[in-house]
Amino acid sequence: MSTKTVDYARWRKLIYKVQLIAAFATLIAEIIINTILYVTRSQGYGPETIVSKLLRYLLLTSLINFGSIIAGRIILSRIPENSPRQRYVLVMTIEAICIDVAYSHYQFGVTLGIFVIPLSFCILYEDFKLHNITLAVSIAGLLAAAIARGLDPVYNTDIVAETIIAFTILLVFSFFARLIINVLKENRQELLRIQKEAEKAKYVDELNKKNAELAKEKERLNDLTRESILALSNAVEFNDHYTNGHLQRVANYSKLIAEKMELSHDKITEIYYAGLLHDVGKLGINNEIINKPERLNDEEYETIKQHTPMGYKILRDMSEKTDFKDLSNGAKWHHERFDGTGYPDKLKGTEIPLIARIIAVADSYDAMTSTRSYRQSMNCDQVRQELVDGKGTQFDPEIIDIMLELLDEGKINGR
Numbered sequence: 001m002s003t004k005t006v007d008y009a010r011w012r013k014l015i016y017k018v019q020l021i022a023a024f025a026t027l028i029a030e031i032i033i034n035t036i037l038y039v040t041r042s043q044g045y046g047p048e049t050i051v052s053k054l055l056r057y058l059l060l061t062s063l064i065n066f067g068s069i070i071a072g073r074i075i076l077s078r079i080p081e082n083s084p085r086q087r088y089v090l091v092m093t094i095e096a097i098c099i100d101v102a103y104s105h106y107q108f109g110v111t112l113g114i115f116v117i118p119l120s121f122c123i124l125y126e127d128f129k130l131h132n133i134t135l136a137v138s139i140a141g142l143l144a145a146a147i148a149r150g151l152d153p154v155y156n157t158d159i160v161a162e163t164i165i166a167f168t169i170l171l172v173f174s175f176f177a178r179l180i181i182n183v184l185k186e187n188r189q190e191l192l193r194i195q196k197e198a199e200k201a202k203y204v205d206e207l208n209k210k211n212a213e214l215a216k217e218k219e220r221l222n223d224l225t226r227e228s229i230l231a232l233s234n235a236v237e238f239n240d241h242y243t244n245g246h247l248q249r250v251a252n253y254s255k256l257i258a259e260k261m262e263l264s265h266d267k268i269t270e271i272y273y274a275g276l277l278h279d280v281g282k283l284g285i286n287n288e289i290i291n292k293p294e295r296l297n298d299e300e301y302e303t304i305k306q307h308t309p310m311g312y313k314i315l316r317d318m319s320e321k322t323d324f325k326d327l328s329n330g331a332k333w334h335h336e337r338f339d340g341t342g343y344p345d346k347l348k349g350t351e352i353p354l355i356a357r358i359i360a361v362a363d364s365y366d367a368m369t370s371t372r373s374y375r376q377s378m379n380c381d382q383v384r385q386e387l388v389d390g391k392g393t394q395f396d397p398e399i400i401d402i403m404l405e406l407l408d409e410g411k412i413n414g415r
Helices: 008-040 048-079 085-104 116-125 129-153 158-239 245-259 265-277 280-284 299-302 307-321 327-333 352-367 379-389 397-408
Strands: none
Touching: 008 048, 048 085, 085 116, 085 129, 085 245, 116 129, 116 158, 116 307, 129 158, 158 245, 158 280, 158 299, 158 307, 245 265, 245 327, 245 352, 245 397, 265 307, 265 352, 307 352, 327 352, 352 379, 352 397, 379 397
């Protein structure tokens, strides 16, 4: 039996068999007993009563018993499969057979324990409500049968003692049936609790294994991503002759800012990688423009500005498929200005992703402290002043304050 629900279909088949056995057993018993009554002439029966009384009882009892079975099957056919309502129909059908036997049988003592049969099925179903209903119907049926036998002038046996014994058997069995039902219910609940705990433990174990597999796969993917990031960063550095080491420095500065802001370890790592890749879009720009020793003209400057959306496109798939969701944002928006006059989308204030605001400060600082073919690097005071002047216009004020603290602490000191 399942630990979750009573197997109604299983008990239904068993009760069908018991119903048929009871009906056929009653039929055979009636034939034998009525034949004995006719032959021995006991209870005052003579040849003239075989049809008028004995055969009538035989036919009526059989009709009621088999009719009850057929009616029960018809009712069951209209009840959904495995419905709890089936138990009431099945048990009441066998109850009807027991009452008929007790009511119509002239050897009343034979029926003393017959009502324990429907009560037994209440144990199988572990149902206190069904037990109470069955007990009430059994008491009523036994009482009616006893009254009928007591009022029958032909039945001259004193049935008081037999009735008391029958009620005693019924009530004692009912008491023990309730005890058994209670034990079965408690055992079922305990089994269900154990099963739930086992299923939970199994689920947790499977979940842990799955998480371990996912963590391993995630680490493998992240390792592959790191290698790809370094390869792309090296390609950009190789392509731009005048900014050798620029990406690494921007990455380092960005990481120091993120650490000062007390961001999570994963976010700091992501910002570091974004610093390495913030100029990856330059791979899509003509090398002659990238490596031009003079200042760019307006047309060339507009072309170089396209490295930000190009970088976004290059990194978009990597961002979507790894833990580094902001890589592409750092590449796309690190040239936005805090006052909304930057490019490519003229984002303003906190509309600009934090990763891009951090890289913007680190990128500008490295540009100011680096020597280019068309200009010399700035000294420390000049750089500090530029940062202060750009506070709230070009740069996020909070990040500038953090950058100035790092400069004062000597953690960042240019090249």
